[in-house]
Amino acid sequence: MKIIVLGAGQVGSTVAESLVSEANDITVVDVDAARLRNLQDRLDLRTVVGSASHPSVLVSAGIEDCDLVIAVTQSDETNLVACRIAQQLFNVPTRIARLRATDYLANERVLGPDCFDVDLAICPEQVLTDYIVKLVEFPEALQVLEFAHGKVSLIAVRAFQGGPLVGHPLKEIAKHIPSVDTRVAAIFRGESPILPEGDTVVEAGDEVFCLAATENIRQVMRELRRLDQPVRRVMIAGGGNIGLRLARAIERDYAIKLIEYNKRRCEFLSSRLDRTLVLHGDVTDEALLEAENVGDMDLFVAVTNDDENNIMSCLLAKRMGARRVVALINRRSYVDLLQAGQIDIAISPAQATIGTLLAHVRRGHITQVHSLRRGAAEALEAVVHGDRDSCRCVGRKIEEIDLPKGAAIAAVVRGDTVIMAHHDTVVMAEDHVIVFVTDKKLLPRVEKLFEVSADFV
Amino acid sequence: MARQLPVLHALSVLIVIFALAMLAPLGVSFVYQDGARHAYEKGLLITLASGAALWFATRGTSAELRPRDGFLLVALAWTVLPAFATLPLLSSLPGLSFTDAYFETVSGLTTTGATVLSGLDHLPPSINFWRMFLVWLGGMGVVVLAVAVLPLLGVGGSQIFRAETPGPMKETRLARRITEAAKGLWLVYAVITFACIFAMKAAGMGWFDAIVHAFSTLGLGAFSSHDTSFAYFDSPAIEAVAIVFMVIAGLNFGTHFLAFRNLSVSPFRSDPESGPYLAVLAASVIGIALYLTENGVYPGVWTALRHSAFNVVSIATTAGFSSTDYDKWPAFAPMWMLFLSCFVTCSGSAGGGIKMVRAELMVRQALREMQRVLHPRAQVPVKLSGQAVENNIIFAVLAFMLMYGGSVIVMTMLLAASGLDIITAFSAVMACINNTGPGLREVGPATTYASLNDFQTWVCVLAMLLGRLELFALLVIFTPGFWRR
Numbered sequence: 001m002k003i004i005v006l007g008a009g010q011v012g013s014t015v016a017e018s019l020v021s022e023a024n025d026i027t028v029v030d031v032d033a034a035r036l037r038n039l040q041d042r043l044d045l046r047t048v049v050g051s052a053s054h055p056s057v058l059v060s061a062g063i064e065d066c067d068l069v070i071a072v073t074q075s076d077e078t079n080l081v082a083c084r085i086a087q088q089l090f091n092v093p094t095r096i097a098r099l100r101a102t103d104y105l106a107n108e109r110v111l112g113p114d115c116f117d118v119d120l121a122i123c124p125e126q127v128l129t130d131y132i133v134k135l136v137e138f139p140e141a142l143q144v145l146e147f148a149h150g151k152v153s154l155i156a157v158r159a160f161q162g163g164p165l166v167g168h169p170l171k172e173i174a175k176h177i178p179s180v181d182t183r184v185a186a187i188f189r190g191e192s193p194i195l196p197e198g199d200t201v202v203e204a205g206d207e208v209f210c211l212a213a214t215e216n217i218r219q220v221m222r223e224l225r226r227l228d229q230p231v232r233r234v235m236i237a238g239g240g241n242i243g244l245r246l247a248r249a250i251e252r253d254y255a256i257k258l259i260e261y262n263k264r265r266c267e268f269l270s271s272r273l274d275r276t277l278v279l280h281g282d283v284t285d286e287a288l289l290e291a292e293n294v295g296d297m298d299l300f301v302a303v304t305n306d307d308e309n310n311i312m313s314c315l316l317a318k319r320m321g322a323r324r325v326v327a328l329i330n331r332r333s334y335v336d337l338l339q340a341g342q343i344d345i346a347i348s349p350a351q352a353t354i355g356t357l358l359a360h361v362r363r364g365h366i367t368q369v370h371s372l373r374r375g376a377a378e379a380l381e382a383v384v385h386g387d388r389d390s391c392r393c394v395g396r397k398i399e400e401i402d403l404p405k406g407a408a409i410a411a412v413v414r415g416d417t418v419i420m421a422h423h424d425t426v427v428m429a430e431d432h433v434i435v436f437v438t439d440k441k442l443l444p445r446v447e448k449l450f451e452v453s454a455d456f457v
Numbered sequence: 458m459a460r461q462l463p464v465l466h467a468l469s470v471l472i473v474i475f476a477l478a479m480l481a482p483l484g485v486s487f488v489y490q491d492g493a494r495h496a497y498e499k500g501l502l503i504t505l506a507s508g509a510a511l512w513f514a515t516r517g518t519s520a521e522l523r524p525r526d527g528f529l530l531v532a533l534a535w536t537v538l539p540a541f542a543t544l545p546l547l548s549s550l551p552g553l554s555f556t557d558a559y560f561e562t563v564s565g566l567t568t569t570g571a572t573v574l575s576g577l578d579h580l581p582p583s584i585n586f587w588r589m590f591l592v593w594l595g596g597m598g599v600v601v602l603a604v605a606v607l608p609l610l611g612v613g614g615s616q617i618f619r620a621e622t623p624g625p626m627k628e629t630r631l632a633r634r635i636t637e638a639a640k641g642l643w644l645v646y647a648v649i650t651f652a653c654i655f656a657m658k659a660a661g662m663g664w665f666d667a668i669v670h671a672f673s674t675l676g677l678g679a680f681s682s683h684d685t686s687f688a689y690f691d692s693p694a695i696e697a698v699a700i701v702f703m704v705i706a707g708l709n710f711g712t713h714f715l716a717f718r719n720l721s722v723s724p725f726r727s728d729p730e731s732g733p734y735l736a737v738l739a740a741s742v743i744g745i746a747l748y749l750t751e752n753g754v755y756p757g758v759w760t761a762l763r764h765s766a767f768n769v770v771s772i773a774t775t776a777g778f779s780s781t782d783y784d785k786w787p788a789f790a791p792m793w794m795l796f797l798s799c800f801v802t803c804s805g806s807a808g809g810g811i812k813m814v815r816a817e818l819m820v821r822q823a824l825r826e827m828q829r830v831l832h833p834r835a836q837v838p839v840k841l842s843g844q845a846v847e848n849n850i851i852f853a854v855l856a857f858m859l860m861y862g863g864s865v866i867v868m869t870m871l872l873a874a875s876g877l878d879i880i881t882a883f884s885a886v887m888a889c890i891n892n893t894g895p896g897l898r899e900v901g902p903a904t905t906y907a908s909l910n911d912f913q914t915w916v917c918v919l920a921m922l923l924g925r926l927e928l929f930a931l932l933v934i935f936t937p938g939f940w941r942r
Contacts, residue, residue, distance in 0.1 A: 266836040271845035277828075278836040288834060 001025065002066045003361070006052035006082050007073030008035045010330060011098060011124055014350030015070055015357060018371075020045055024361075027061045030073075053081040055089060063090045068361060072098040072122075080104070080116045087117045096120045096357060100241065120360050124353035129245040131352050132301060132326065135345060136250055139231045139299060139324055140221050142207065142345055145370045146214065147381045148413040148432050153214045154185065154379055156372065159206045160225035171198035173223055182212040182220045183420045185410040185436040188373065193438035195408060209372070209379075211410045211434065213418050228323065231298040235259070235322070236276075237283035237313045238304030239269045242328070246303065251275045257292055259283050261304075283313040286320075295321030302327045307334055314343050365450055367432070378437045379410075384427055386452040393433070393449055399423040404445050407437045464526045466515040468533050472508030475538050476501050478594060482545065482587040491581035493549040500544030507541070528933050531602065535922055539563040545587055550580075556911045563918050565591030567925035568599060568807050570679025570777040570894030571917065573907040577684050582665060585682040589669040596676025596807035597646055599925065600710045601639045638714075645713045650675050653702045660694040674702045677807040679777030679894035686902070687767065687780045696767045696780055707734065707774035709805035729842045730803040730813040737801055737813075738773055742766045745790050752787050765790075773797035775808040777894025779902035791897055795884060798893045809892030809924045811861060815854045817841065822851055860928045864920070865890060871916050877909075885909075889920035 001024045005016050008030035016028050016039065026045040029052050030036050036047035050057030052073050063069070069086045071079035079097040086092040097118045104110050104121070111118040134144035142156040159166050164176055170184055187194045188207040194200060202208060202224070212220045221227065232255060236243050239260030247258050247269075256276040260266050263280055270278040281288040283304060294300065300317040302310035307329050314325040319342075326345045329335050335346045351371045358369040359380070368381035388395035392402065398409050398421050412419045413432040419425060427433060437446055483497040522530070542562035546553060557573040564571045565588055577585060650671050657667035666682060673680045683689035687696060705713075708731060715724040725731040746758065746765035755761040764781050771778040772794040783791055800816040802808025821839045828837050838845035865886055872882035877899065884896030885906070895902040900909070906917065923931055933939055 263836075267838070267845070270836040270838045271840070274840070274843065277832060279832065279834045280836050281834045291834070292832065 003068045004061050004066050006071040011072045029061050053078045068094045070096045076101050083118045084116050094119050098122050125241040127353045128242050133249050147434050152418050153217050154211050156209050157221050157224045159202050161204045162226045163224040165223040166202050169199040169201050177219050180216045180219050181420045183410050185209045185211050233297050234299045235297045237302040242303045247273050247276045297322045300325045318342050380435050382433050382450040384431045390452050393427045394429050398425050404442045406439045407442050407446050410434050410436050462515050463522050464529045469508050469511035476504035482583040485586045486583035489582045493581040493583050496545040496549035504541045532931050532934050539566050556914050560914045566595035567892050567921045568592050568595045568676040568678035569892040569921045571906050575905050589672040589680045592676035592678030593672035599807050641714050642710050656698045660698045661692050675706050677706050677776040686778050700770050703770050703774045703776045707802045707806050707808045709803040711805045734813050742769045745769050773801040775891050775893040782903040784897050784901035795887050798891045818854050868920050875913050886920050889917045890924035892924050
């Protein structure tokens with residue numbers, strides 16, 4: 001597949017990075033030559049220096065025979081113009097744009113064929129905000145992902161001593177909570193994945209991925225660790241786009257304090273937020289944190305655009321008694337350094353946001369892709385089409401499906417019902433299948449399974 | 458002086474229009490043959506002649522009115538027009554002094570409703586019509602003044618809404634031009650007046666009473682054609698109609714205008730004043746009804762509720778009608794009503810006082826200061842309808858409150874020094890500066906302002922004008938800076 005990525009910022013580089021490893025032909029366009037050189041040094045891709053919306057630049061990036069344009073520059077307007085040009089002048093079949101301003105999304109005609117003609121609009125800030133909101137709702141989880149329009153959720157939980165299931169084999173979970181149908185999709189012990197069997201024993205410290213109907217999440221989590229008090233007080237460090245969106249999303253239900261360094265930005269924030277207490281100051285200012293009782297916070301979320309500030313303020317908050325701290329960290333090396341250390345949850349913005357985008361790029365009928373463990377593993381949702389002859393899944397029991405080792409079907413959603421996968425569950429046409437893949441290298445083989453072969457019309 | 462010529466020219470036009478307004482009572486006099494015809498003919502001619510003379514004297518001044526001239530024009534309009542309005546009163550009521558006549562007409566045009574006349578039932582119908590027509594005209598002027606003109610001058614409650622930021626308040630700029638907005642407002646005002654006339658008639662009034670009381674109600678002035686005001690009718694239905702229309706008249710007419718134009722009630726929901734306005738009224742009505750029952754003033758809670766509803770709404774919206782002598786109620790009730798009249802009405806209504814929006818801002822400013830003590834680094838904006846209000850507006854409101862308090866104290870002292878007891882003095886000043894009408898004791902609902910001497914009457918006139926022109930619009934022309942180049 002020939003793909004042009006416009007913009008080599010945070011999102012652009014991550015997108016390029018994840019797609020390059022999947023054997024695609026990638027060209028990255030950016031105005032900043034240094035950034036491109038840096039990217040080219042690490043990855044096998046082509047780069048073009050120039051403005052992303054100029055037709056001549058697009059031509060030299062090879063837009064004439066390109067299959068997909070991903071416009072992820074800093075500017076909404078550049079992205080929109082590039083998509084329009086790609087469609088009108090060069091007939092690019094699929095166009096994806098990053099849009100920050102919600103105004104563009106408010107009226108669907110803006111993205112329609114008679115206007116800018118964008119197939120998919122992604123807003124990384126919104127995706128991240130949703131991610132963090134889930135963590136506020138389920139403070140014990142490391143990550144909460146929704147599939148099949150929210151009917152099924154995948155949660156990542158670290159097992160702790162004190163959970164009824166910890167120290168016991170997995171098959172006992174059915175005895176503990178007989179009313180709840182759940183399935184453990186994978187366990188990570190240290191860095192290595194374990195594909196769970198019925199007699200796998202859960203140990204304290206394991207990162208356990210469970211799939212369950214959304215309303216049962218809490219009961220499943222209770223098996224793996226003692227549940228904390230629900231979150232009431234949240235402190236947000238950093239009032240950028242994410243901080244503002246996050247505060248707006250949760251200020252009705254939680255008591256929120258937000259710290260921002262820029263005085264003018266503070267004024268803006270306080271005019272946009274109704275119940276949030278906006279504080280002017282440095283997020284690593286110990287005196288300020290002390291005065292504002294950081295020790296009583298149930299959750300401390302650092303979302304400035306500076307990794308070091310996020311890490312330091314989280315460490316500080318944790319030491320001063322905040323119950324749980326969450327940091328936004330862009331650099332992967334930092335993330336690996338810190339996760340499971342003093343920072344409870346490190347979120348990699350780029351990884352969290354490219355899921356929806358990847359779903360669009362993948363072949364087959366993949367509707368959702370979520371990166372797990374900062375991109376090491378993936379959970380994907382696919383729709384099964386065809387019949388027994390044209391597709392390798394339809395009409396077969398799960399044990400008959402030729403899944404590679406390291407991949408597992410965790411659940412099947414049929415219409416409105418959620419079926420936890422067992423070895424004898426039969427997959428039918430139009431089912432949504434949720435597949436857990438512990439190693440990204442297996443992805444092409446998994447995707448092939450869901451393709452409908454050519455003789456099927 | 459040449460600089461003020463455009464103002465005088467504009468004023469001459471107003472005087473001529475005002476002269477034509479005298480045709481209305483002239484017509485009434487003709488219909489009822491009440492013998493007061495000559496009074497209007499004379500008044501009309503004198504007014505018309507003065508206006509025309511002024512027009513000719515100042516013609517040829519091509520200079521446009523500047524925003525600053527607006528202050529002078531507004532102040533002159535509210536002082537000169539009442540003087541002409543006294544002409545019919547003076548010539549048909551021998552024995553009435555100019556001071557008292559001027560008090561009466563200022564009271565009408567500022568929609569106060571305080572009166573020095575008694576024996577109202579025996580006055581020629583056209584005189585009563587003229588008095589109450591003045592209230593209606595005044596209310597019309599006030600609504601346009603408050604919604605469309607004062608914001609241009611940068612004073613008045615509505616300036617707070619002038620923010621050009623997007624959001625719920627952006628529609629508050631009603632129309633692109635003042636004349637357009639004024640036409641819309643007058644239309645709404647007229648439509649509601651007609652509705653009120655028909656409702657009053659349906660509730661049992663005669664046509665004449667229905668028309669003049671609709672005038673009085675919409676303008677939120679308390680003139681009545683009966684000495685006993687609404688007690689004369691002694692009808693719960695009429696009182697209920699009056700309550701509804703007083704409540705309507707106490708809302709912002711700009712909001713009415715938007716609601717009419719969009720045919721929906723959503724403008725009231727997004728308007729920051731309507732909610733608190735209705736809530737305070739409802740709570741006070743119920744509270745005072747319970748208080749009266751508790752103190753055994755009325756035999757049953759329903760009677761108490763009927764009197765509480767009418768009188769509390771009437772005083773709080775600064776209309777000033779009464780259905781009973783509420784001054785006889787235990788002291789808390791009339792005091793609370795007097796207090797309500799200070800701040801309950803919405804900006805852009807014909808009501809007087811501080812206005813709800815200023816009161817809300819003050820409360821929020823106070824809460825903000827408390828929050829600042831707790832969180833020294835917090836950025837706490839004062840918000841109205843989800844929009845942050847700029848500090849300079851809050852300063853302006855603070856200054857207004859200070860001037861308001863200062864004016865009340867100074868004028869109360871003047872009245873007290875001139876021999877009134879302190880409750881009468883204070884309540885008279887409050888009733889006049891809030892454009893309510895009746896005060897307590899000597900100027901209470903059962904009596905009139907006739908017992909005041911000339912000096913005291915002039916102080917009350919000043920209070921009414923100050924309140925009506927929202928202090929600054931009047932006081933600014935007494936500053937030397939206003940007259941300097």
